[in-house]
Amino acid sequence: MAAGSTYSTIMTNTLGSAAASYTLSSIPSTYTDLILVIDGSTVSNIQFRMRVGNGSVDTNSNYGGTQLYGYATTAGSGRETNATNPYIGASSTTNSTHIIQFMNYANTNVLKTWLTKGGDMGSNQIDLSAYCWRSTSAINTIQISGNGGNISSGTTFTLYGISAA
Amino acid sequence: MPNTMTLIASQTLSTTAASITFSSIPQTYTDLKLILSARLSGSSNVGGTIQINGVTSNAQRVIFGTGSAVNSEQNNLTGIHNSNTYTTNTFSNSEIYVSNYTSSNNKNYHYEGTTENNATASYIGMAAGVVNTTSPVTSITTLAAGDTYTANSTFYLYGIVKQ
Amino acid sequence: MSPILTGVIASGISGNLLTNSFESIATFTLTGNSTGITFSSIPSTYKHLQLRMFLRGDRNGGDDLNIKFNSDTGNNYSDHVMGGDGANTAPYGQAPFGFIYSYQGFPGAGTATGLFYGGIMDIVDYQNTSKNKTIKMFQGYDNNGGGNVQFTSGSWMNTAAINNISIAPRYGTNFVQYSQIALYGIKG
Numbered sequence: 278m279a280a281g282s283t284y285s286t287i288m289t290n291t292l293g294s295a296a297a298s299y300t301l302s303s304i305p306s307t308y309t310d311l312i313l314v315i316d317g318s319t320v321s322n323i324q325f326r327m328r329v330g331n332g333s334v335d336t337n338s339n340y341g342g343t344q345l346y347g348y349a350t351t352a353g354s355g356r357e358t359n360a361t362n363p364y365i366g367a368s369s370t371t372n373s374t375h376i377i378q379f380m381n382y383a384n385t386n387v388l389k390t391w392l393t394k395g396g397d398m399g400s401n402q403i404d405l406s407a408y409c410w411r412s413t414s415a416i417n418t419i420q421i422s423g424n425g426g427n428i429s430s431g432t433t434f435t436l437y438g439i440s441a442a
Numbered sequence: 443m444p445n446t447m448t449l450i451a452s453q454t455l456s457t458t459a460a461s462i463t464f465s466s467i468p469q470t471y472t473d474l475k476l477i478l479s480a481r482l483s484g485s486s487n488v489g490g491t492i493q494i495n496g497v498t499s500n501a502q503r504v505i506f507g508t509g510s511a512v513n514s515e516q517n518n519l520t521g522i523h524n525s526n527t528y529t530t531n532t533f534s535n536s537e538i539y540v541s542n543y544t545s546s547n548n549k550n551y552h553y554e555g556t557t558e559n560n561a562t563a564s565y566i567g568m569a570a571g572v573v574n575t576t577s578p579v580t581s582i583t584t585l586a587a588g589d590t591y592t593a594n595s596t597f598y599l600y601g602i603v604k605q
Numbered sequence: 606m607s608p609i610l611t612g613v614i615a616s617g618i619s620g621n622l623l624t625n626s627f628e629s630i631a632t633f634t635l636t637g638n639s640t641g642i643t644f645s646s647i648p649s650t651y652k653h654l655q656l657r658m659f660l661r662g663d664r665n666g667g668d669d670l671n672i673k674f675n676s677d678t679g680n681n682y683s684d685h686v687m688g689g690d691g692a693n694t695a696p697y698g699q700a701p702f703g704f705i706y707s708y709q710g711f712p713g714a715g716t717a718t719g720l721f722y723g724g725i726m727d728i729v730d731y732q733n734t735s736k737n738k739t740i741k742m743f744q745g746y747d748n749n750g751g752g753n754v755q756f757t758s759g760s761w762m763n764t765a766a767i768n769n770i771s772i773a774p775r776y777g778t779n780f781v782q783y784s785q786i787a788l789y790g791i792k793g
Contacts, residue, residue, distance in 0.1 A: 283789065284447045284627040286603045289472060291545075309632075309787060310657055314473060316542035316550065341749030345689030345756075347505030347514030354689025358750050371572060372550045374541040378743075380723035381659045386783050388719040390659070392743055392754070395552060396503050396570025401516065403503045403570045405689070407745025407754040413719055433542045435472050437602070439657065441787035442629035447627035452652075452793050477653065477793075479729040479736065507687030507756070509698025529683075531764055535729045535739040556685070556741040556758030562698035564685040566741075566758045594735045598652065598793045600626060 283442075287311075289435040295320060298422035300334070301436055306383035306415050308438030313377040315395070315421065317432025318370050322400050324424040325365040325375060329389065331414035336361055342408035349401055363408050368423065369399025383415040447475070452598045458483055458590040464599045465581040467543075471601030474543050474579065478536040478555075480595040481524045482586055487557055487565045490521015492538060493583040494549050494573040502553070502571030509563040519587065522555040522565045529560040533595065543579040548572050625792075630654075632787040635780055638663060641671075641773030642786050647731075649766060652793025654731050658724040658744070659785045662713040662774050669775035670707035670724075674738060674761045676769055678703060681762045688755035695753065705740065705759035706775055712746050713778070721784070722746040731767040738767055 287308075288301060304311070315325060328334035338359040345354050357363060366375045375395030381387060389410040396403030410416070421434065448471070453462055467474070480490075492499045498518065505514050506522070523534040536555030543549065553569040584597065628651075633642045647654070662668045673682075683700030686708055697708055711722035724744030730736055738761040745754035761767075772786060 283629045284603070286472065289604075309785075314541050316545070316547075318547075341747045341752075343689060343691045343745060343747045343752040343754050345505070345512070345687070345694065345754050347503060349516075350514055352505055352512040352514040352694050354691055354694050354754075356691035356747075356750070356752075372547045373570060373572075374539065374550045374552045376539065376541075376552060378723065378725060380657065381721070381783075381785060384783065386719065387659075387721050388717060390721055390723040390746055392723050392725070392745060394554070394568060394743065396568075398501055398503060398550075398570065398572045401503055403505050403514070403568060405505075405568060405743070405745075405754050405756060407723065407747050407752060409717075409720060409747040409749065409752075411717060411749065431545070431547060433545065435542075439789075440629060441632040441657070441785075441789075446625045447791070448624050449626045449792055477729060477791075479733075479739070505687070507685065507696045509685045510696055512687050512689075512694035512696045529737065529760070529762060531735065532737045532760055532762070533730070533739060535727060535741045535758070537727070554741065554743070554756065556739060556756075558683055558685070558737070558739045558758050558760035560683050560700045560760070560762055562685075562700060564683070564698055564700075564758060566685050566687050566756060568687075568756060594733070596730055596733075596793075600791075 283440045285438050287436040287438045291433045292430050294430045295427040297427055298420050300420045302418045304417040309441040310439040311379040311382050312437040314435045315375040318372050318429040319368040319423040320427045322369040323426045325368050326362045326422050326424045327365050328420045329410050329416045330418045334418055334420045339411045342406050344406040347403045365393050366395045366404045367397040367400035367402035369397050371399030373397035385413050385415055448601045450599045450601050455593050455595045457593050460590050461583050461585040462597045463583040467580050469544050472604045473602040474540040475600045476538040477598040479533045481533045481592045482589045483592050484589040485525050485527050487525045491585045491587045492520040494579050495575050495577055497573050497575040499571050499573045502569045504567055504569040506567030520553050522557055522567050524557045532558050546576050548574050628790050630788045630790050634785040635782050637782055638779035643771040644788050645769045647768050649732050651790030653791040654728040655789045656726040657787045659721050660711045661721045661781050662778055663781050664713040664778040665715050667713040670710045671773045671775040672705040673771045674767050684759040686755050686757045690753045716748045734764050737762045
């Protein structure tokens, strides 16, 4: 039966100045899933990218993703294999929302799967994707970066935890 | 374990209505989530727009499926709802997520919605949009855009916690 | 000049807010193989349901999901998909059908060891007896050169309140150890 509060804020931060990246660390392992909401922009039309890890982020080619996107009048699908800095979504100087759902992020018996959705009007693109970090380590560190440019001041990162019964 | 997702307000239509407005939204959350289960009185499945603080969404990037194709376009229609040509008693399942709604940035949102129909054709889609208002969100209006929502359409506004 | 809205003002919101609107109802985490997972006697005290799914099967190459409500095995379902397989968009629509399914939905034998699918299903107004039941589902997995991502809609063409949800591999094989489905209720 119901367990009470199951949807909680773990941390939230708004950048006070532009930065190449932002890292969420010391993420507790006590939840079932995580939801990361990025609300913000970058200094030019680039991309949000993300690495995860345990203690430190994995910078090796241990990520892969399958994408569905809409860009201008084109809908298409693509893929990243053996990626070192996986894609979240398009970004620009226009504010955008990106939502990342990490499933069973702390289970050390499984590889790590997440789903992303979001889009950016400045880049004229919307993306849905499924990604895998080929590691059984629990995720306790997440690093978001701008691919080829800074994340803008005022960008907010909010991490929620979902607890199953 | 502190806080949670909170129902702010809800509305169930007993008759048709051209729009639904949630006003005087508390400023004590981080994000807002509006859940809709709606049906339109007319024959078009794409008939909703969103206003934040009375300002209409000026643009969004949409990706949508029809059952036989996936397309992408730009429009300002934030609503994929069952029309009167779709299976009786069937309503859409949609949500509009407004992140960081108390910020001083323009208000961006994520939309996802599905119609359903006892046929191979039915609309489903996601959208990323922005409303050009830098004020904190105090009201959200969803409009049927030239149409009306039918009776039994329901609308639920939730606040997502603020630490 | 702002347009005059001839609509409904849902609230002049003040006080009496319904906190703790998102609650965990039940969770199944597999310790071994299982031919499916069923949530029964679902409480009627919520407005919406969300299922958060983390699944792997034992069928070679993967399997589709078979989702039914209230043990209805009739052709009373429809589903439509907006998806991508890494190379092409993958639209799909079918109705009527015997269940809601996730096409090529989750990984199985032959995919990377420990790889699981993620899926989030939302069921709105599941107790409303004036409405057929409409679901939306965001789901996918990646196998570093394979996999898919999908946004799926589905309908159970029945106005009865949902009290039972079954999720199984379509081709009758198993979900494997560490697969998990968590059911949450959302108040309204």
